[in-house]
Amino acid sequence: MQKPPVTLYLAAPRGFCAGVDRAIKIVEMALQKWGAPVYVRHEIVHNKFVVDGLKAKGAVFVEELDECPNDRPVIFSAHGVPKSVPAEAEERHMIYVDATCPLVSKVHIEAQRHAESGLQMIMIGHKGHPETIGTMGQLPQGEVLLVETVSDVATVQVRNPSRIAFVTQTTLSVDDTTDIVAALKARFPAIIGPHKEDICYATTNRQEAVKSMAPLVDAMLVVGAPNSSNSRRLVEVGTKAGCPYAQLVQRADDIDWRALRGAASIGVTAGASAPEVLIDEVIDAIKDRYVVTVSTVETAVENVEFKVPRVLRTAS
Structure with a gap:
């Protein structure tokens, strides 16, 4: 055939x-x-x-x-x-x-600094996510209040509306977070936020690439784990940006080929914790079933590198 x-x-x-x-x-x-x-x-x-x-x-x-x-x-x-x-x-x-x-540590430092200034914190994040637990655990119980949605903003009970600040989980949807921040500022005009959104450069860059790719494709595969917040956000962002079908896959074996039937164009991306070997596996699986013409949608070039802790760089 x-x-x-x-x-x-x-x-x-x-x-x-x-x-x-x-x-x-x-x-x-x-x-x-x-x-x-x-x-x-x-x-x-x-x-x-x-x-x-x-x-x-x-x-x-x-x-x-x-x-x-x-x-x-x-x-x-x-x-x-x-x-x-x-x-x-x-x-x-x-x-x-x-x-x-280090970008999560930066949020921890921000929360600590605000607390030392006597401000109660609001965190925009997902309940139960390890990053949210870690950030909320930087301060005593009750000092960090969690909001997940715009509707949560209307019901959150703060100690003093004029003495609050907010931080965000680093792996959220940029657009959804913008809406929540707007709601917080509308309800609490005195709220203090970070100089720049806490959402990390990698999350932002991957979402921007997906937004640019979504209108070009009939279907999109996002390589990533089901418990990966940034990978799941890529599926949501792709759908919102106009891609008719977006699927999260851990491995090539997870691809629902029936859903891709009739697609003239397929997009592939991957969450920040997905290794290149799994992306290549998905690309190879597509090449096994189709005559493929490859095109790249590049929206940013990354050259960020973080040092490992000193204890691992020393011999003793």
């Missing part, structure tokens, strides 16, 4: 960001320095393929610190942790390495 033709649009940038790259490197360098096992609290990044690869090298993933022995190093995930976690590690005299993305 003859393969149908398709134009394959590749979003750029896509896939790994500097924070994810750094977090994975931290686990690999810790294994080289201290040998296996090295413990990791929570998934280092939200991607099963990455986590399984690190498990094979000797990383042990746990949910809480009490599952770790005192005499082995532990790494905190890229999403950040509440202050109570490093405090407990220090109390137990554990070696720990913080792989929190």
Whole structure:
């Protein structure tokens, strides 16, 4: 049977960001320095393929610190942790390495600074997401109030409307967050926000590329994990920007080929925690079934790099 033709649009940038790259490197360098096992609290990044690869090298993933022995190093995930976690590690005299993305750490510092100025915090984020838990856990209970939607803004109860500030989770939809910020400013005119939105450069860049690609394609595949906030936002952004069909896939095996039947153009992008090898796997699967013409939709060039912690750069 003859393969149908398709134009394959590749979003750029896509896939790994500097924070994810750094977090994975931290686990690999810790294994080289201290040998296996090295413990990791929570998934280092939200991607099963990455986590399984690190498990094979000797990383042990746990949910809480009490599952770790005192005499082995532990790494905190890229999403950040509440202050109570490093405090407990220090109390137990554990070696720990913080792989929190520097852009998430920046939000933590902002929240702390506002609290020291006597401001109550509002966080725009997703309830239960590790990053939200980590940021809210920088301050005592009740000092950070969570809003997830514009409608939440109408009901949030603050201590003093003239003494509040807001921060945001770094992996949200840029457009949705803009609407929530507008609602906060309308209800609380004195609210203080970050100089620049906390949403990270990589999240913003991947969403912009998807917006540019969406009107060109009949269908879009987003490579990423179902628990990856930034990957799920890419599906939403693609649909809102005019793509008739967008699907989140972890691997090529997850592609719903029936849904792609009749598509003359397919877009491919990937969340910030999806490795290039999985993107290539999806592209190869499309090439197996179609005669492909490849086109790139590039909206930004990224050259950001974050240093790993000093403890991993020293011999002792």
